[in-house]
């Protein structure tokens with residue numbers, strides 16, 4: 001295993017242009033730069049109609065009566081759907097990644113008797129223009145009986161809380177489960193010190209710049225439902241729509257061409273997708289719906305909100321003896337297709353060696369917009385908690401927080417290693433990233449300096465956050481045990497064409513993660529063909545092999561193997577066919593750019609176009625060879641790969657007001673073998689920007705009295721602009737993963753993980769003499785000032801672990 | 814259900830405007846905003862819509878030399894004015910220098926925000942000022958959000974474009990005749 005320390009943009013050896021390791025120019029860019037992308041709202045079939053959706057304005061209400069007669073009389077209105085029609089025509093929406101042990105909630109595309117969150121669809125209307133469809137909504141009369149609501153995730157677990165789904169559950173606890181091993185309670189009892197805290201994580205949202213959108217067309221004679229939809233998972237949408245609409249999968253084609261950002265939000269089927277299909281099937285005309293931003297804030301999905309009661313036990317030298325996390329995580333009013341982030345339990349110990357530990361999760365229903373997946377999927381939440389506590393522990397024991405971290409990290413030589421929940425960390429040098437971050441930020445000089453104000457009156461602190469990031473899935477068997485509706489593999493079809501190029505067909509849609517580029521690089525590298533003539537066709541279920549889709553930082557991990565297998569197969573056949581034409585041995589030939597040539601005899605060569613044409617026509621191929629030049633491969637990596645790293649923040653604070661400024665931020669990260677350094681750096685920067693938003697400025701707030709979202713617009717919800725982000729310094733190591741092809745690790749999510757903890761730790765370091773311990777996100781000048789001035793509310797209750805039923809982590813993850 | 818009319822009963826107004834060098838006359842509902850007009854009536858779908866509230870910047874186009882959020886304008890307010898959209902930038906088959914720099918600097922991921930940054934930078938280039946600092950560029954483009962890139966490469970691309978193309982104002986603003 002080698003560790004290479006280098007800035008990303010400068011590879012140590014020059015890779016072949018367009019091959020693995022090169023910063024190939026992106027395949028996606030030309031169309032997007034010209035305004036020639038095809039996002040779902042750009043699709044405009046002839047005689048299209050437009051849908052608008054009436055939504056429940058209350059957090060919890062019984063729908064007593066719906067009168068649509070005036071809307072139906074409006075000129076231009078063609079079709080109206082209410083809850084009873086949807087109930088008769090469809091099945092409930094499926095959950096793709098269920099919470100183990102959770103009962104199925106009957107979530108239909110339109111509210112049935114009771115709506116459980118503001119924004120839940122109640123009536124949908126189709127008209128000849130969007131304006132008219134929205135006018136029609138104004139004419140619909142609904143009688144609601146507002147019901148008592150509950151917004152706070154802990155209050156929802158109280159015995160007197162209104163129960164959201166009494167027909168299925170006695171309380172708002174959708175499911176509780178525990179993962180762990182050893183005897184952490186015994187370790188706690190014998191420990192020299194136990195640090196603990198309650199950490200509150202804010203409700204945020206992924207907020208892709210392109211909202212959701214769908215265009216549905218139905219040809220009854222052909223039994224063909226074509227659905228253009230902005231999704232990360234076209235094949236899973238097809239599967240889900242078939243179930244909900246009671247169709248055969250073969251009746252449905254789903255197309256996601258360009259997707260304007262997903263980040264986990266666009267996973268699975270949403271109610272409006274089903275509604276557009278129902279209208280289109282009734283009207284036999286194309287029906288289009290594009291979510292407006294006010295709807296997006298209330299009717300897509302939110303993320304992250306949770307309360308974590310964490311404990312770390314250590315001996316007098318700071319060696320960690322046990323770590324536990326009992327947490328309540330909000331799932332909102334329904335179980336969305338990817339509801340409840342699952343990785344808070346899996347990586348509860350981060351990069352630290354902990355033998356005795358557990359995570360106990362309580363998935364809790366509240367009268368808010370459903371929670372879905374969002375980049376990071378539970379990992380930023382727990383990183384904030386365990387990294388805050390590591391600093392608390394260091395202060396308690398008067399230890400250097402860097403040395404405390406280094407001493408407890410899983411060592412390179414101990415990997416692979418199984419953590420208390422059963423997750424197998426594959427490989428890496430965690431300490432090296434930490435040391436690099438400490439050096440880059442100037443920790444040694446800072447540590448020994450007194451915490452006195454600078455000339456400008458500000459106090460300066462440095463904070464660290466070390467993390468691991470699970471990328472990909474352990475296996476299909478693991479997913480099956482958890483009830484997930486998809487596999488751990490990825491699939492591609494490679495098809496040579498008569499022009500001498502290769503077409504790549506994938507069900508992974510293009511949403512900014514550069515998969516078209518990276519896929520073409522792998523094919524070019526493995527096959528030897530020029531990068532320019534590899535064309536990737538993405539996101540159409542009619543042409544791509546059945547696959548899983550782009551999420552969980554898994555695309556490259558799994559797809560790289562499928563691409564390699566298929567490209568190898570095509571290359572072998574290409575060489576055999578070329579050998580026949582050139583009357584040479586296949587072993588003496590090589591593929592180079594646009595030709596197959598003899599390695600030793602110059603001038604003996606044949607073009608790929610000629611070889612491919614021969615294969616496609618079946619003319620002039622050697623006896624015993626089948627016609628055709630096409631390969632499909634499905635590949636499941638042997639295990640999940642764990643990316644890792646450490647971030648360091650240097651923050652100055654005004655001790656009078658709590659106002660603070662992140663002056664430097666260093667991110668040291670390892671994503672294994674890098675397929676394209678430019679893309680990897682872009683993924684890290686983008687994820688860091690989202691991490692900073694969630695850490696410092698973003699929070700969806702609900703009014704506890706009305707139960708309504710207070711800041712559900714882009715004017716009131718603050719995502720970082722170009723002027724808001726601190727300068728980011730990226731460093732990089734490259735430890736190849738042994739469990740994936742080429743040694744790649746996923747890269748999409750790491751940046752979301754450390755900003756909150758690193759910034760909070762820096763502020764607490766700066767204000768060490770004030771005894772400030774930040775424990776909730778987002779971190780704002782106000783929250784810092786409250787801490788400084790002793791106005792923060794402190795809790796002394798905590799969630800009690802359920803005694804006695806601590807399952808062994810086993811080999812589940 | 815209504816069968817009488819499929820167009821509804823909205824009154825219409827007439828607008829005459831120049832879009833990417835072409836004069837266009839259209840009858841539109843008074844409440845149609847300029848972004849929808851460009852996208853739905855003229856088929857210029859490179860201009861995107863992200864909030865219809867003037868806060869995301871996705872719909873930015875250049876109107877009479879200024880970067881403008883087209884969701885905040887009604888189509889009828891374009892009357893007599895000159896509009897440029899992202900579709901006007903590439904020269905035949907070639908990306909223009911600004912687009913090329915975005916490509917080389919990996920200043921886009923999903924690309925949904927990209928036309929808005931390109932048009933914001935184009936308007937900035939037309940103001941005939943010297944190379945802005947990175948900080949100034951950050952402030953200038955802060956009206957356009959991007960959820961993918963973290964902005965760093967967008968800033969770098971615009972900075973490089975200013976540095977390498979001092980004649981950008983002429984590049985960026987061909988006369989309507991030249992475009993025709």
Ligand code: FES
Pocket residue numbers: 861862863864865866867868869870871872873882883884885
């Ligand atoms: S769509 Fe115009 S600013 Fe957001």
Ligand code: FES
Pocket residue numbers: 209260261512920921922923924925926927958959960961962
């Ligand atoms: S590239 Fe996706 S929003 Fe900017």
